[in-house]
Amino acid sequence: MDLKKILTELDKYYRETKTTIKFTKPDKLAQIIDLNLQQKLSDEQFVNELNKIIEYSVHTNSKLFFNQLFTGSDKYNAISELVVAILNTSMYTYEMAPVFTLMECKLFDRILQLFKFEGGDVTMSPGGSASNILAIHMAKFNKFPNSNRDGIFNCTTYNYSVPKIFVSADSHYSLKKGAAFLGFGYNSVISIPTKNGRMKLDILKQELEKSTNSLIVVATAGTTVLGSFDNINEISKLCKKYGVWLHIDAAWGGAVIFSSKHKHLLNGVEYADSLTWNPHKMLKVGLQCSLLLVRDKKVSQECNSLDASYLFQPDKSYDTNLDAGKKYIMCGRRVDILKLWTKWKIDGEDGFKLAIDRLFVLRDHFIKLLDRPKFSLVFDKPDFTNVCFWYVPSKNISYKDFNKVAPRIKQKMLEDGEIMISYQPLHFNGENLPNFFRIVFINPKVDFRHLDRIIELIENYGNFPKELDN
Numbered sequence: 001m002d003l004k005k006i007l008t009e010l011d012k013y014y015r016e017t018k019t020t021i022k023f024t025k026p027d028k029l030a031q032i033i034d035l036n037l038q039q040k041l042s043d044e045q046f047v048n049e050l051n052k053i054i055e056y057s058v059h060t061n062s063k064l065f066f067n068q069l070f071t072g073s074d075k076y077n078a079i080s081e082l083v084v085a086i087l088n089t090s091m092y093t094y095e096m097a098p099v100f101t102l103m104e105c106k107l108f109d110r111i112l113q114l115f116k117f118e119g120g121d122v123t124m125s126p127g128g129s130a131s132n133i134l135a136i137h138m139a140k141f142n143k144f145p146n147s148n149r150d151g152i153f154n155c156t157t158y159n160y161s162v163p164k165i166f167v168s169a170d171s172h173y174s175l176k177k178g179a180a181f182l183g184f185g186y187n188s189v190i191s192i193p194t195k196n197g198r199m200k201l202d203i204l205k206q207e208l209e210k211s212t213n214s215l216i217v218v219a220t221a222g223t224t225v226l227g228s229f230d231n232i233n234e235i236s237k238l239c240k241k242y243g244v245w246l247h248i249d250a251a252w253g254g255a256v257i258f259s260s261k262h263k264h265l266l267n268g269v270e271y272a273d274s275l276t277w278n279p280h281k282m283l284k285v286g287l288q289c290s291l292l293l294v295r296d297k298k299v300s301q302e303c304n305s306l307d308a309s310y311l312f313q314p315d316k317s318y319d320t321n322l323d324a325g326k327k328y329i330m331c332g333r334r335v336d337i338l339k340l341w342t343k344w345k346i347d348g349e350d351g352f353k354l355a356i357d358r359l360f361v362l363r364d365h366f367i368k369l370l371d372r373p374k375f376s377l378v379f380d381k382p383d384f385t386n387v388c389f390w391y392v393p394s395k396n397i398s399y400k401d402f403n404k405v406a407p408r409i410k411q412k413m414l415e416d417g418e419i420m421i422s423y424q425p426l427h428f429n430g431e432n433l434p435n436f437f438r439i440v441f442i443n444p445k446v447d448f449r450h451l452d453r454i455i456e457l458i459e460n461y462g463n464f465p466k467e468l469d470n
């Protein structure tokens, strides 16, 4: 196998392309990709197959990819991941991952300092959902230290009632999954209504007041659809008053910490007990790269700590505190730190700042562009780089037909392949809004021409008034 030849071939992916997706129905795609497990491939066939895999996958590095809260990664990321694959090691002990363990220590110290969690601890997770679920688990262990031992079926463990988890109505669905996964059940989750995507503090206060067993309040810094930031400062005061763990889900919004202009959105973060941040989102580190910061190092170190004498021998020749695996739910853990280290070393914190500030400029320009016939903003003052809007084909359109517009345009987008934007309905300020588009600015390489092209394409795709009756 000629690695150099393959890399030359793969390098083509990074050149400018006009295609974001070559959307193909599953039955047709199954004929194109070699899914026959009985037939082996020669090296040449393998390279051909890799090219097909790339051709029919979503090109997230396209400047017109706006579908999710992440975007394509760069060549440095690809090379870092290749090195990780070549070394094929696991992060449980210093002896198995000496370089990567030291990288984690150094980066975690800096990240704790940035978010004002000095003296705390960081764990890496396979995604923001896992980080959020782990935060609930840590809050549980902090409040009920016997819960790991006695489990959920011993009612004395939880003071005879199920602990309550307070979240924003616009929070990430992982929190409900966490309540289910940890055995509390969805009904333990109290969903606090929002105004413009931010939790209503008077209602949060009322709910905390009447609860007899409050475990955790989760504030969101950058909601998935609207990009709204909860008022962390005010929420932290309530958490202090009622003695409740405060977790910040900053999976999406955490990167603003690098921008002197926008980091005020995270004001109050210094009062939180834990925080989720996904550098694989706005920092553009490759998927997946998620961190959970915990203020109380002891909770983080002890919560998942169980001895495994075959890994964590106490009589090693180095400081066994470096055996990070002791604090993880996972036993083996893939190396996610190299791609974060690479990003930091290549772009630097000043580079992060420039990129983030640029995304806000793109947002503002796009909002101005939407001030034109047939476009309408859902929310004209987003906190973050999410812009939510409708395309309105005709003024007198019924709600039912209006609800079909975004899905129909999306279908045309996929068939054409140049652009990808997501859509969704939303319960917003007491109303059920019909499907609308959400653009997220996350790729600083996007320029104003791309924004013009978004408008042009949507106007073209949206030219279908008669079809809506079907």
Ligand code: ABU
Pocket: 067, 068, 069, 070, 128, 172, 224, 422
């Ligand atoms: N974890 C939320 C991601 C959803 C999105 O990319 O739109």
